[in-house]
Amino acid sequence: MQLKIIQPSESSAKEKKQITSGQEKILEKQGYRLVGNHSAVKICGWTKNMLNGKGGCYKYVFYGIRSHQCLQMTTSMFCASRCKFCWRGLKAPVSKEWYGPIDSPEHIIDHAIDAHLSLLTGFGGNPKSTQKLLDERKDIRHVALSLTGEPITYPFIDQIIKSFHKRRISTFLVTNAQYPEQIKKIDKVTQLYLSIDAPNKSLMEKIDRPLFPDFWERMEKCLDLLKTRKYRTCIRLTLIKDENMTDLEGYSQLIKRGHPDFIELKSYMWVGASQNYYKVENMPNMDEVRNFSKELLKLLPEYEYVREHIPSRVVLLAKKSLKKKTWIDFPKFFKLLDSGKSFKSEDYCSRVIMPNK
Numbered sequence: 001m002q003l004k005i006i007q008p009s010e011s012s013a014k015e016k017k018q019i020t021s022g023q024e025k026i027l028e029k030q031g032y033r034l035v036g037n038h039s040a041v042k043i044c045g046w047t048k049n050m051l052n053g054k055g056g057c058y059k060y061v062f063y064g065i066r067s068h069q070c071l072q073m074t075t076s077m078f079c080a081s082r083c084k085f086c087w088r089g090l091k092a093p094v095s096k097e098w099y100g101p102i103d104s105p106e107h108i109i110d111h112a113i114d115a116h117l118s119l120l121t122g123f124g125g126n127p128k129s130t131q132k133l134l135d136e137r138k139d140i141r142h143v144a145l146s147l148t149g150e151p152i153t154y155p156f157i158d159q160i161i162k163s164f165h166k167r168r169i170s171t172f173l174v175t176n177a178q179y180p181e182q183i184k185k186i187d188k189v190t191q192l193y194l195s196i197d198a199p200n201k202s203l204m205e206k207i208d209r210p211l212f213p214d215f216w217e218r219m220e221k222c223l224d225l226l227k228t229r230k231y232r233t234c235i236r237l238t239l240i241k242d243e244n245m246t247d248l249e250g251y252s253q254l255i256k257r258g259h260p261d262f263i264e265l266k267s268y269m270w271v272g273a274s275q276n277y278y279k280v281e282n283m284p285n286m287d288e289v290r291n292f293s294k295e296l297l298k299l300l301p302e303y304e305y306v307r308e309h310i311p312s313r314v315v316l317l318a319k320k321s322l323k324k325k326t327w328i329d330f331p332k333f334f335k336l337l338d339s340g341k342s343f344k345s346e347d348y349c350s351r352v353i354m355p356n357k
């Protein structure tokens, strides 16, 4: 595959884009804004909540991500799985590998921030918002690379992460564990997530409906890589009642293999296209998430229960060696990056919230 970066002034009309104009229209109606040829932003509900004085997301409570200063986006619209619990639906493209033009990292960041701020323009007059939060919203301090598709497939994923860091924007990257070669490319990211959607191969095939025939081996490779990463790592389980809340032994083996700093156990949410496959009853309540987490913990002696966020029905487990220092010390993270020296995840973990200012 030939990689060609597209500059803002270049026309790419002749090249096949990642989504059709029909798909683009549907996504725009759903609140997305397409950025360049393959990226998109959408205002996270928690960004709006924070600006409306209703509190931050669970990543604010767990790690100190300031939701009103968070840019939710993706650098790729396609995905290599067709997960039944995903809300985006099969209208979104699926592919095993990258196709279409490639925008430059700086172009994506500039235009993503512009699109994000323009979507938030209407919040200026909300009487429930404090002026301080409204002013701060223009100063993006965090990016959550997830939203839709597989952002990690962007050929310049490491370069864009570095560009975000140069702007003092922290980075969370979520992947469904199908692209080990892309994980290898990433030098440093504030926190890397692997979504592990099932405890064994047959259940993963049923739930994720992956395109890759070697999906399980790919996931195993990603777990092996996760274990070697020096930055903060997290495994996220999306719990679907009567579907994947089973085989605790299977989950524990996968988690031990990846040896992440953190484990999030989160309830499946009955929204969007996932309603075609599941019922509202498939959402576990907070007690069920809590109990499942405690049962899993019995098989993971290196981890402990740290905290939970009831509105999102999510529990956080962390390595005992971190001594519950789950918050990110952002100033330290950027200082360590600037130093050019190697560092470990513990080096930028904090016992208190350390805002990224």
Ligand code: SF4
Binding pocket: 044, 045, 046, 047, 057, 058, 059, 060, 065, 066, 067, 068, 070, 071, 072, 144
């Ligand atoms: S970290 Fe995730 S949930 Fe929190 S504000 Fe950002 S996009 Fe939303």
